Every structure is written in structure tokens, then in C-alpha cells.
Amino acid sequence: MDISTQFSGATASQGAAGAARARMVSSDFETFLRMLTTQMQNQDPLNPMEASDFAVQLATFSGVEQSVRTNQLLEEMMGRSAMSELAGLVGKTVRSAGPAYFNGDSLGLSLPAMPDADSARLVVRDNLGGIVDTVDVPTSGGAVEWRGLGADGLPLPSGTYRFEMLGYAAGVLADTGTVEAYGEVIEARNDGGITTVVLSGGRAVPLDEVSAVRGPVLR
Structure with a gap:
């Protein structure tokens, strides 16, 4: 590129x-x-x-x-x-809300805290909306690595996935939260005065929606 x-x-x-x-x-x-x-x-x-x-x-x-x-x-x-x-952003990874591209390696996620829940679950959906994995996660949120394994424990194919965090209180759904994921920047551009970064997989993200930046991807 x-x-x-x-x-x-x-x-x-x-x-x-x-x-x-x-x-x-x-x-x-x-x-x-x-x-x-x-x-x-x-x-x-x-x-x-x-x-x-x-x-x-x-x-x-x-x-x-x-x-x-x-x-x-x-x-x-x-x-x-x-x-x-x-x-200088090209080649680095940035964190944003929305779908993320999984290329076969683990994918860094940032989970929201759910103080009113006593248990929480990460739900992973494929690009068609079907649930392909659910993972029990801490209600405190924080950084986790999703390994890209399906509910059967087998590796999922490369592609775009969506993430959602569900919080439960006494077994009843009490909260939902937005999950942010890291993606590699392959292009940076100015679209009519709006600064945008394009991530691997083709998703374009306005720079003001980026919440964190990591160093270059090691290959």
C-alpha cells in the first residue's frame, strides 16, 4: 500500500x-x-x-x-x-469500537467494566451475525486476548467479527457493553477534512474514534 x-x-x-x-x-x-x-x-x-x-x-x-x-x-x-x-500511524495498531478483522492470530480486545453485574460473557459473532463463540470474562473489564477459537475449540477462519459484552445479575441480563478491538493501520488519509485510518480488512475509522495506539505490528 x-x-x-x-x-x-x-x-x-x-x-x-x-x-x-x-x-x-x-x-x-x-x-x-x-x-x-x-x-x-x-x-x-x-x-x-x-x-x-x-x-x-x-x-x-x-x-x-x-x-x-x-x-x-x-x-x-x-x-x-x-x-x-x-x-507515522501506518503499521501500528489502533483501538476502536466496531467490527474487527481477525487474521488467524490472537486479537486484542478492551472490555468495559460492569459493576452492577455478578457475571459477564463475551459474545462473538461472524460477519453474518451468527454467534461463533462465547467466553466468560471478568465483570471488571480490561484487556483480553481473543484466540479466535469457535465454540467447538477449533480455529475460526480469518474474517471480520463483532464483539459484545453481556452482564448478568442473578442469572438475568442486566447490562450490555461495547467492546473495542485493535486493528492494524494500513492507510491514513484525509477525506474532505476528516482524518481517517483504514484498518486491515478494509474498515475505515475516523481518527477521533480511535481510543488507543500501539507500536508497529511485529511479524
């Missing part, structure tokens, strides 16, 4: 925006000069404007123009820095 195309696209978009702003500044400056020329042509010949007044107007507009160009440069620099940091 080559993420450089995404970075080039984002940089090109930023460059286009910068060029548009530069054209706007140039157009404004030309308009200012036309207005200044008209002002000079129509001034009272018996009470003409002092040369120093013209100089002040020119200096003022020049200062505004320089500020706009400086802000433009800072925005471009910040954009390049943000994309560089985003590229």
Missing part, C-alpha cells in the same frame, strides 16, 4: 487553496491601486492630499497583504506537518 498518493493529493489540495488565496490578494491589491489612482485624479486641486497620506495608505495595505501571505505559509507548513505525523 502506497500512502504517498494520499499525501500528494492533500498537498496538492493545500497548494491549490494557497494559490487561490494568492490570486485573491493580488486582485485586492490591484483594486486598491485603482481606487488610489481614482482618488488622486478626483482630489481637490486646491487642497490636494499630502504625499505622506498616500504613503500611509500604501504601507497599511502592504502590511495587510504581508500578513495574509504569512498566514498562508503557516497553514501550508502545519498541513505538511500533520500529514507527516499521520503517516
Whole structure:
């Protein structure tokens, strides 16, 4: 996977925006000069404007123009820095709620705490919604590793699985909780201003929905 195309696209978009702003500044400056020329042509010949007044107007507009160009440069620099940091996520694993891709290895999960339950169970469903495994887990929640074994103890095939935690009190369902899973980042991109990471298996997750990041996957 080559993420450089995404970075080039984002940089090109930023460059286009910068060029548009530069054209706007140039157009404004030309308009200012036309207005200044008209002002000079129509001034009272018996009470003409002092040369120093013209100089002040020119200096003022020049200062505004320089500020706009400086802000433009800072925005471009910040954009390049943000994309560089985003590229550093590729190859790492991130944690988020939702379905997770199982590739045959154990899968890291984060379980919610259920203080009102006296027992809890992790329910695993395949991509069609069928239950393929149930595991008794602590009500305190925390990190666990799902080994990818079915109810019969045999390894499950690679694919996308969904996880849910059920809490029971005196044998009655008392609570349900969202389970977060780790997935490897294979791509990072900017979709219309929304930063998104794509995980193995193809699932796209907005960066603001990522709750944790781990180091690169060891192979």
C-alpha cells in the first residue's frame, strides 16, 4: 500500500487553496491601486492630499497583504506537518469500537467494566451475525486476548467479527457493553477534512474514534 498518493493529493489540495488565496490578494491589491489612482485624479486641486497620506495608505495595505501571505505559509507548513505525523500511524495498531478483522492470530480486545453485574460473557459473532463463540470474562473489564477459537475449540477462519459484552445479575441480563478491538493501520488519509485510518480488512475509522495506539505490528 502506497500512502504517498494520499499525501500528494492533500498537498496538492493545500497548494491549490494557497494559490487561490494568492490570486485573491493580488486582485485586492490591484483594486486598491485603482481606487488610489481614482482618488488622486478626483482630489481637490486646491487642497490636494499630502504625499505622506498616500504613503500611509500604501504601507497599511502592504502590511495587510504581508500578513495574509504569512498566514498562508503557516497553514501550508502545519498541513505538511500533520500529514507527516499521520503517516507515522501506518503499521501500528489502533483501538476502536466496531467490527474487527481477525487474521488467524490472537486479537486484542478492551472490555468495559460492569459493576452492577455478578457475571459477564463475551459474545462473538461472524460477519453474518451468527454467534461463533462465547467466553466468560471478568465483570471488571480490561484487556483480553481473543484466540479466535469457535465454540467447538477449533480455529475460526480469518474474517471480520463483532464483539459484545453481556452482564448478568442473578442469572438475568442486566447490562450490555461495547467492546473495542485493535486493528492494524494500513492507510491514513484525509477525506474532505476528516482524518481517517483504514484498518486491515478494509474498515475505515475516523481518527477521533480511535481510543488507543500501539507500536508497529511485529511479524
